[in-house]
Amino acid sequence: MDKDYALLLKQGTAALEGNAYEKASALLTECYSEKKTFRVNFLLVTAFAKQGEYVAAGELAEEYLSEYIKNNNYFEKYILINARAGRFVHLKKLMLSIDSYLNKEERVSFTSMLAEEEVSFAAEHRDNVDKMRKKVMHCGQAGPLEQRKLFKQAYLLPSSVFLQVGKYLLSDPDVHSLIKSNIIDDFRTLKIAEKISFYFCDQKTYTLVPKKLHALEQTNTYSYFQTKLMDDKNQILQNQLWREVRLKLILLYPFEQEIVLPSEKWLHAFLLDESLAGYPKKIKKWAKILENELSSWKIQ
Numbered sequence: 001m002d003k004d005y006a007l008l009l010k011q012g013t014a015a016l017e018g019n020a021y022e023k024a025s026a027l028l029t030e031c032y033s034e035k036k037t038f039r040v041n042f043l044l045v046t047a048f049a050k051q052g053e054y055v056a057a058g059e060l061a062e063e064y065l066s067e068y069i070k071n072n073n074y075f076e077k078y079i080l081i082n083a084r085a086g087r088f089v090h091l092k093k094l095m096l097s098i099d100s101y102l103n104k105e106e107r108v109s110f111t112s113m114l115a116e117e118e119v120s121f122a123a124e125h126r127d128n129v130d131k132m133r134k135k136v137m138h139c140g141q142a143g144p145l146e147q148r149k150l151f152k153q154a155y156l157l158p159s160s161v162f163l164q165v166g167k168y169l170l171s172d173p174d175v176h177s178l179i180k181s182n183i184i185d186d187f188r189t190l191k192i193a194e195k196i197s198f199y200f201c202d203q204k205t206y207t208l209v210p211k212k213l214h215a216l217e218q219t220n221t222y223s224y225f226q227t228k229l230m231d232d233k234n235q236i237l238q239n240q241l242w243r244e245v246r247l248k249l250i251l252l253y254p255f256e257q258e259i260v261l262p263s264e265k266w267l268h269a270f271l272l273d274e275s276l277a278g279y280p281k282k283i284k285k286w287a288k289i290l291e292n293e294l295s296s297w298k299i300q
Contacts, residue, residue, distance in 0.1 A: 005034050005148045016043060025277060038067040042074070047079065054085035055156070069098060072106065083117035086125070086156035093189050106189060122158045130156060136165050140174030141174040151179050163192065177201040177293050181253045182280050188254075189212045201251060201293055222249060224262035225270070245270045246292045247297075279296045 012027030032148040041064045048057035054275050058081050060181060068078040092115055099107065122129060132153050139150035154165050166183040169175045177200070184198065187210035198206045216222055229242040248270050249256050259282075260266050268274050269287040276284050 005031060009040065010124055012047075013043060016047055016050075019050075021047050026052065033046065036063070038064045041067075046074060049081050049084070054081055055087070058082040058085040058087050058090075065094075072109075075110070076113065079113055080117065083121060086120070086121060086158070087187065088118050088159045089155050089159070089162050089190070092159050093186075096189065107197060116185075118158050122161075129161060132157060133161050133165055134221070139169050139179075140169070140172040143177045147176055147179060151182075156238055160191070163190075164189075167196060170196060172203070173199050173203070177251050178247065178297055181250045184208065184210060184213070185216070187211075188215070200255070201289055208254065214257075216249060216253050216256065221257050221260055221262050222246075225249065225267060227268055241271060244294070247294055251293050252286075258297060 008027055012031055014022075015024035023289055025044065028040060028047055032040045032044055038078040041060065042275050045061045047058045048054075048060065049247060052146045058078075061078055061081060065078075068074045079091060095114065102110070129280065135152045136150050136157070139147045142150065151169075154162055157165065165188060170180050172181055179251050180198065180200075184196075187196065190210070192210040194209070196208050196210060225245050226242060229238055229245060229268070249260075252259055265283060266278060269276060269279065269283045270290070272287065272291065276287055279287075
């Protein structure tokens with residue numbers, strides 16, 4: 001296998017150097033499926049990018065993100081490839097997450113590069129961006145499954161357009177609550193400091209400042225239910241139950257700590273594994289709302 005792998009790698013590298021990018025992609029993909037290394041990842045990412053497959057290249061590079069970040073030259077390539085894919089939301093989040101590790105020169109260099117690429121992308125793809133923006137903004141007219149597909153495209157829009165689209169979707173009563181919860185968390189990660197209107201699953205509108213919100217995964221509420229369910233010895237059942245509870249916590253974000261009391265009662269209410277006949281009205285009300293939201297999300 002080592003001999004075959006070495007030969008594949010040699011042939012793939014030669015094809016890449018000879019500008020035979022399709023052949024290089026095929027050979028290096030075979031290499032990568034046998035043994036994943038940063039070197040092969042970088043070569044395969046390069047082959048994809050040379051063919052204009054920027055989304056595939058950017059997503060593949062994420063598998064070795066820490067390696068790209070370690071070296072400024074590699075990180076510049078990472079920014080360029082993802083920018084050409086239109087993954088500006090991803091890049092903005094990434095830049096914010098590593099900001100404290102950058103010196104002033106690096107911060108200015110990477111931020112300027114990203115800004116230039118975003119302006120260039122928006123100008124070059126103006127018509128497509130506008131078409132995509134309109135499609136995503138009206139995704140509430142579709143069913144949950146189609147909404148999911150359409151909303152994924154929002155992450156390939158310039159960040160300013162993503163913000164515009166996100167704000168519109170948050171106030172649309174017909175957009176599924178899980179999509180809204182994800183948008184709110186995206187805005188939090190992007191440190192959006194302006195006031196945002198948010199139509200919640202209780203059919204009321206709230207005003208939020210995303211930058212001031214907490215991360216769901218860092219709350220005691222989240223930890224309590226995760227710990228409770230991860231104690232189960234049946235790993236398959238454990239994962240299924242936790243996935244259900246986690247989705248319901250996401251549906252309640254960013255109000256989950258105000259609504260939910262970490263307790264056995266709420267765990268049963270989330271799982272609906274026993275009758276709620278004797279439960280408080282508040283718990284029964286939210287159990288019904290959450291089950292309806294999740295049922296509609298699962299409809300294929």
